[in-house]
Amino acid sequence: MEINLLSFGQVADIIGKDPMKLADVKNTSELNRYLAKNWPMLRSIKYSIAVNKKIIHEDTLLQHEDTVAILPPFSGG
Amino acid sequence: MTHSTKYQRYQRQIILEQFGTNAQEKLFQAKVLVVGAGGLGCPALQYLSAAGVGTIGIIDFDVVELSNLQRQTLYCTEDIGKPKAQTAADKLKAFNPDIVFYVHHIKLDSKNALDLIRNYDVLIDGTDNFATRYLVNDASAILNKPLVYGAVLCFEGQVGVFNLADKITSTKTNYRDLFPVPPDPASAPSCNEAGVLGVLPGIIGTLQATEAIKIITGIGKPLCNTIVSYNALTNLFYEFMIYPAKETDSSIPKNESAFRKFNYNWFCGSHEALNEITPAEFDDLRTREKIDIIDVRETNELPLADEFSFIKIPLGKFGAAMKVISTKHKIVVFCQTGKRSLTAVKMLNERFPGCAAVSLKGGIEAWKKYQLSVSTTPFNEQS
Numbered sequence: 001m002e003i004n005l006l007s008f009g010q011v012a013d014i015i016g017k018d019p020m021k022l023a024d025v026k027n028t029s030e031l032n033r034y035l036a037k038n039w040p041m042l043r044s045i046k047y048s049i050a051v052n053k054k055i056i057h058e059d060t061l062l063q064h065e066d067t068v069a070i071l072p073p074f075s076g077g
Numbered sequence: 078m079t080h081s082t083k084y085q086r087y088q089r090q091i092i093l094e095q096f097g098t099n100a101q102e103k104l105f106q107a108k109v110l111v112v113g114a115g116g117l118g119c120p121a122l123q124y125l126s127a128a129g130v131g132t133i134g135i136i137d138f139d140v141v142e143l144s145n146l147q148r149q150t151l152y153c154t155e156d157i158g159k160p161k162a163q164t165a166a167d168k169l170k171a172f173n174p175d176i177v178f179y180v181h182h183i184k185l186d187s188k189n190a191l192d193l194i195r196n197y198d199v200l201i202d203g204t205d206n207f208a209t210r211y212l213v214n215d216a217s218a219i220l221n222k223p224l225v226y227g228a229v230l231c232f233e234g235q236v237g238v239f240n241l242a243d244k245i246t247s248t249k250t251n252y253r254d255l256f257p258v259p260p261d262p263a264s265a266p267s268c269n270e271a272g273v274l275g276v277l278p279g280i281i282g283t284l285q286a287t288e289a290i291k292i293i294t295g296i297g298k299p300l301c302n303t304i305v306s307y308n309a310l311t312n313l314f315y316e317f318m319i320y321p322a323k324e325t326d327s328s329i330p331k332n333e334s335a336f337r338k339f340n341y342n343w344f345c346g347s348h349e350a351l352n353e354i355t356p357a358e359f360d361d362l363r364t365r366e367k368i369d370i371i372d373v374r375e376t377n378e379l380p381l382a383d384e385f386s387f388i389k390i391p392l393g394k395f396g397a398a399m400k401v402i403s404t405k406h407k408i409v410v411f412c413q414t415g416k417r418s419l420t421a422v423k424m425l426n427e428r429f430p431g432c433a434a435v436s437l438k439g440g441i442e443a444w445k446k447y448q449l450s451v452s453t454t455p456f457n458e459q460s
Contacts, residue, residue, distance in 0.1 A: 006315065008233060008306055008308075008315075009230060009231075009233055010230075010264075010265070010266070044261065044264045045260065045264050045265075046256065046258060046259075046260040046261070046264075046265075048255055048256060048317075050317045050318075053315075053316050053317060053318055054317075054318045054320065055254070055255060055317055055318065055319050055320060057254075057320070057322040057323065057324070069315065069317065071306065071317060072260070072265070073207070073228075073255075073256040073259070073260055073265065074228050074229070074230035074233070074235070074265065075204070075205060075206050075207045075210055075228055075230075075265065075267065076116070076205055076228060076229045076230040076267055076268035076271075076273055076278075077113050077115050077116055077117045077118070077202075077203045077204050077205040077227065077228060077229065077268075077278065
């Protein structure tokens with residue numbers, strides 16, 4: 001099973017701007033752990049997660065081909 | 078003004094089949110408040126004025142700087158040093174004398190926000206910091222006003238509409254459903270620090286004006302419960318659909334009086350936040366989240382504080398005891414009058430830079446007095 005990962009703002013600056021594919025990530029908490037382990041700088045950044053464009057508030061199971069987007073807040077105006 | 082000249086200026090939009098004089102009349106009647114006359118506010122203001130929104134309020138406490146001119150297109154070089162809100166209103170009045178402008182050259186805070194916002198139908202968030210964003214969000218949620226949100230950084234922007242019920246499901250969401258907790262200021266750079274492509278707020282601010290016009294006139298489908306992210310480098314738009322979060326109900330101030338007491342600088346850990354909190358803010362904070370409280374008075378000092386739990390570390394022993402203090406939660410330090418506790422907060426900040434530690438203003442004496450005043454106040458607070 002494979003998911004697509006999109007990132008925005010500061011998160012994209014840290015993990016790379018291009019969409020990536022991740023294998024065997026069962027749910028969004030596993031994804032969070034994977035991200036924190038591989039990019040420790042992400043630990044100090046708050047971000048929201050959308051699974052297939054829907055912002056989630058709880059740990060969410062991921063299915064094959066799901067698109068997960070990671071959106072940090074920014075406040076410039 | 079005759080009927081024909083009244084409509085002549087807006088003729089190109091009135092001839093649109095979905096628009097007509099009906100939508101134009103709705104714009105004439107509408108009152109829009111633009112919070113922040115900067116990168117987002119300038120284009121939003123220009124198009125809202127041009128479209129004939131009858132009443133427009135402009136809030137900004139800042140003055141024009143040279144480094145603003147790359148994106149804040151209402152201002153020119155000779156405006157440097159002039160207040161933004163008045164300067165913007167003067168320019169816009171020249172563009173369209175039909176419009177009534179209200180200039181608010183003030184810093185929006187939890188004391189003045191509700192009475193200001195109450196007078197308007199739709200809000201545009203053109204602010205440039207998290208504290209004001211959460212403040213505008215919460216005020217518009219409490220007053221049930223649609224809020225057109227916009228934010229930019231570097232080459233990316235976000236636009237969306239909050240507090241507008243979905244026509245089918247009646248669901249309403251706000252900024253807290255998207256970002257329940259503000260980021261640590263150290264980890265979230267501003268445009269001043271990270272930069273912004275000048276044209277980007279032009280695009281996002283114009284999208285905000287578009288959403289406001291749709292909300293007012295009822296044409297099209299506003300970005301209700303949705304934010305759109307735009308990347309100027311890749312030309313990609315991406316949608317995020319927002320759903321109500323359980324957390325929002327418990328974290329957002331419940332009513333007007335709770336809102337007035339909420340300290341947004343403290344909540345967002347702003348650099349400008351003082352090292353002190355008032356007794357009212359302290360009580361609010363205690364009910365809101367887990368905090369650690371430290372009494373730095375000597376062992377026998379009175380009055381006793383038995384209304385909440387705390388740890389006792391007299392100031393003389395504070396330096397040595399700091400190694401066992403955890404900075405996991407926010408720390409509130411108190412003493413008799415608030416002087417020794419400020420010293421302790423300073424020590425904590427030196428030892429743990431950036432830690433969230435504050436001193437109880439006026440000490441336990443002021444807090445006890447405040448308890449007395451609250452318990453004897455008749456229950457007639459306006460809300």
